[in-house]
Amino acid sequence: MQHSAPTYPSSPFPRSAAGHEGSILNPSNVLAHLCWLHQLNGAKAKQKDYDFIYLAIAEQRYSLWLEKLHTRGYWREGHKVPVPPIDVLLMWHTHMVSPWKYYEDIARLYGTQSPLLMEDFPLHMATSSDNLSKITWNGNDEVLWNTVVTAGRLPYTLTDKDLKEIAMECPWCTNTCTFWSFKYMAFLKGDIIDALECTDCHAKFTADTLSAKRFIKDLERALNDEPFYLGGTLLEYQTGKVDLKSAKRILRLLFPQSTNETQWLVRLGSASGTCHWAAILDVFRSIESDLQQNWVADALENIRKSYQDVICPYSLDLIAAVQRHRQFTEKIVNPAWCNTKLNDAIDRYHAFLRLLSENPNKLLVPTLDIELVRHTHMLFPSNYREYTYDLFHRVLIHDDTIPDNTRKASFKATESLWQKSGRGAYAPLKSDTSSVGAMANVPGFDTPSLRGVSLDSVAKEAVEEKKKKSGALERFKLLLQMT
Template identity: 30%
Template structure:
């Protein structure tokens, strides 16, 4: 046990059985505490590395998360720290998380699993031997259970091509440069690539092509599969079937503009009744596909970097009365959700205190969807990509008494769209 960690011990115990509040059976003081422990362990380990090493570590962790997803049924319920952190980051975008795991990648079993905060805390340095054995059997010696700067360059990157399913194989050092866009040179790919080879901008293009032309159950373009309330669309996006996958995009970095031109041409024929679907599709291409060669609909690596600010704020807080803070976190989160229920057309910015309980709730995907659909009639989305000046502006407005109540900053929307929580 690292005695320098603030959350290394066991979760605080209530003086009486019913003393601690809880919400939806999963948002508890215990889970909130173990969530803080999980964040602290991850970022403490990250801080032992240089920035250069951190970037490489996250790129490999992202690939390992994909491999773990597709081998979840082998029995590895408690993944390594790096994989668990990417899993958690994915879950913090509940609409895209549901789209990816349930509708696109068919990893329903992972979505149905409750994030193992308790096990991750208690097996931090001593994982179950069964998990280690299964990991070694499934992934082999080239994929160590504990990822570190000492072993993250060992072995090779490989994944099936989206177009031809032939493996794309590269040294990890080369993959890291491709993943971050440092290297856009082409490498040989005999399966479906042209004579000059492909790069990872081509891989991102082929990812969209594969989703556009999916045969069963049909096109699975990320960002177009759910209604604004988070439920599955019964009728697919009308524009998806009207456009053709582009084999060549020049310049390669401008996938969105290439498709925008095609979409605009289609709108000349189909008119205004297709405008919503056209805008939805173009936004999906920009946010889920452009420069994103991974199978996920969000850039998980960028999402990790955004979470660092959240952790730095948490770790700087005074935790001498940790149980009081976590109790307040759950109660204010309850009030936060109640406010969203009774306020229409609302953008909301939760405080860090509320966000702790909010994150814990989202880590239990099925419960979170069921709870928000039942009580708020939609799945409340979560987006941490909010400009710092936006938060400062509404913090200042709250201090001047313009915005209320004190645990939530609000702004009315100016147009019809789904509510988002930042």
Template identity: 25%
Template sequence: MASEDSISFPLPPPSYPTNKDGAQLYSSPPAYTFPQLFKIGRKQTFGPLVTTAALHSHLGLLRQFWNLRQAVESGQDARIPAFALAPEPELRWAWFVTLAVDRFERWVKGMRYNYAVDSSLPPIDVAMVWHAYLLNPGWYSEDTSRLSVLGSLMTQNGTLLKAMENDTYNAPPSQSRVDAWIKATSSPFDPFDSAAVTRNRTFACPRCRRDVEAPFITASGRGYAQQNFCTNCPSCSSTITKGGLGMLKFAQDIASPGRELAGTLYTPTDSKDRPRAARIKNAILQGTAFNGRRTCNTDLDSKTLEGREYENLIFNNCEGSLVKLRELVGKQMKGGGGRLLSRIMGAYTNDSIFSIDLVGAVLRQGSFIKKMQHLRWTEQGFFDGPDDEVVLQHCVARYHAFLDLIASSPGPFFVPTLDIDLAWHTHQLLARRYLNDTMSYVGRFVDHDDKVEEDHLSTSFDLTCRAWQSRFNVAYMHCGCPLPGDTLGQKLAAKVKRRSQQQPSFLLPPDHPDSIGATHPSDHNSVFAFHHSAKSAAARRKRAAKAERRRARDAANMEIGKLAREAHARGWGHQQAFLEPVPYYYGPGFGGCLAWYGGVDAGAVQGVPLGREGVQLAEAFVGAAPGAGLWDVEEEEASAGVEVEEAAAGAVEADVAGVDAWVDDVQRLVSVCFLLGFLY
């Protein structure tokens, strides 16, 4: 364990301010007691849903991913091709991740489930892609239910965590494991050996269906892994783009009886809502462009097209264009399709069997791994000391409270802190068990949305802070970021008496320096929306000004004794969340972790994984061209937080006078705070 002097957050937990009646809530944290049972909503667990041992294993896995990234970005491995050494390290990493996603797809198509963990585990680069896929549980659940080729993935609950418990990734691979990989993929096991010989991606031509090989990288910037991908079919000479490949994937799904369209099967209350998916597909099939019954000119008879003939009809009617496809599908859906249509379209931007852009997903998770590394939590032996287990226990306890907050609130958006996010990610690695746990305790499936515009994410985090304070009577974060408060909503809450000010002891920060920094907002992947740059820049300036006002408020409170000097000092030089994007920009996609149970409406538009220099690198390297016509949904997403905040402000001001008349008990008080107060 590292010494206290080397920790980034060496100050003790804060002394909390006094309440309105002058009684101090507590002056120093009590001895930490880790509960064995947790209350989530109206139910009590039979034990922790996530264990500290699982967090240990997950951190070890993240350490392996971090080491792999460092090895690639350093460019020191002699097996890295010369053309991949020319770009900046981050672009080299993006190229490597693209190869890893291709290898993951090959493994999935060729794998046979083996109950012996050691012999079924893929190489570390493929495990990294699988890990990112699991952290999109809504899409993961739907894809593994909808596509038979992915069905075996859902049976491997917790396989990656078991691998770390068994030290599988800390030792050379067994020969049986290497043989199983080569048999399934016909490629080298070692990712660097594979990178040395892998040059092309193979796919079917949308016109003639002959196999086509296209290089991942070309000097002209038209490689499969590059922004302006374009190639010609050597058999029929047709031009092939990512949009055309996505169009073919859609045609195959719509033409296949019994196969649901991507984005239509999962709902928050039913992960396999097949009747709903069938209704959506049938509505689309009523459109002329998708109707498989065709009249023959010779005898005025009709026949029903099937298979490739039907697929070709749909492809040609849509002119091989995603823009045309969106237009035609939208005509068959209520209100033009809205966010549901954007969710569907986002799954058809390329030929991948997966419904999400896994390259972007891996890069987004890389930001979280970097934060864990900066906290030093991924270091070997960092939590091996006898007094260090309390830090991970605090993570587990706060995660269960986070689920309780979601279960007891009608609000859809809650943003985790880093420690909660670690436990949340760990739970999601259990796949089917995560689905069952959230359905059982929360009452709905809790999706994990990591594509949220930074201003909306910031507003949602403020909402989370207020909801947490209102429900548990303890601050949500202690890292040094100024907390929201002393505003209209808080004044409203103070007007109504509570029956109890008791704080759950297990949510109070333990007397351990490593628990403090991890309560920072999990703002990894909060991205700047370049397609609305002026609006986004103005929102960022507004957030910076708000942060300064809060810091001034804290300074004043410290002078009058309402805030401990130690707590105020923790903010000196502390980087404010939601004011800088992470190093990767994703074009139309958004980043940031957020609890979302309205998954059927989430605008899951897949973005473009790019590099640190944003737009300039967008023109240069990695990415899948997004479906056109999707910007309206994202603009709505970007401004949603501001609109909710302004609407709630009017509601609060209108109802302050009569609030005492309709708040009778603690439960109604909490509802009022949720609906009116904690947005301010």
């Protein structure tokens, strides 16, 4: 689901074109993305019970990969970023399609000049084939992973035997603790009676205490390390552009080192027994009461949302985000909707952007084909930011947490606006109007079909006969062949 942005007379809105070969938004890239989605849809544990721990380990491995890239500077020789394993790519892909959070997280943790901010997802590795899709892996990347990134601790390709336990560092004493997978899964889901405990200092681990400690550690670092900033403060709220001066000003005004509130926050983090969000939010309310300024509540809320119950280093719970995004992936890799050429989908994406410009301050929901193109665009983070900023004077936000009833109502409103603007049918084949979870900006849940069949190189009758005989899988193969 997408919040629309105000229009500006000088904005050069894109025009529909017969071909897109000179643009990032071209059928080749969209098709490569479809191939990748097929691969990512299979990135899960073979045993369903282990899938949650698979994602937890993948999240850890993603963080480790980014840290190694940053500290060892693999970009300095002009090489492309070494491609990580499929589970790490799953996390990277999910992080990228939340462009605000991805940009702030990378810029905040690794610097606003980090080359990773300019790095695109490796779509070039994907090709279509008789087996529907194929990813060409580089053996050197696997060697690099096994020798440098993990030092042989976890292999490039995870198997179920690698998922039986998980290690984590205690944020209070830095001891590395190892837990059985099922106990850790219960901890992540919040349905464990006894909290996890550090085997050395006996600190209690819950999502509440760990995320609270992460916030307090970041606060201490921001207070003592000039280039470091709190989550939720680095990007200007209206535009999504980096604003270092504003981030410093927010830190200085909300958390001056000399105040009782700031000193109390730091003391809260000294032990797991006192480090919890109820106490932190009490301090936030005190700060808001003392300052009596309208912006304070918004700033504190942005900070809270970047930390509370998020135990990974980022402002986004990647495990939960992958689970939400899987609903979109399962829809998009289902060949039943493949009834249109990718050029048409790209044109409709451009038309959707124009609809956003014409309807500021409205919540609009794209269809499945439009969202596929948009997700492809977001895999080129630098281009997506510049492109949407040039059009709207802000970087567009991708929000997949809008309640289901709001999403449904907004989809109907979007469909009405589209048709009134004379752009034709928005989603003409309404074969499925059922809800598939509370997921925003995930088109196709109300209307999973795309547009009418448009086949240039294959006779329509032959295609229909092929569909009848071969089913959904063959329909998708036909799409790959015709694009």
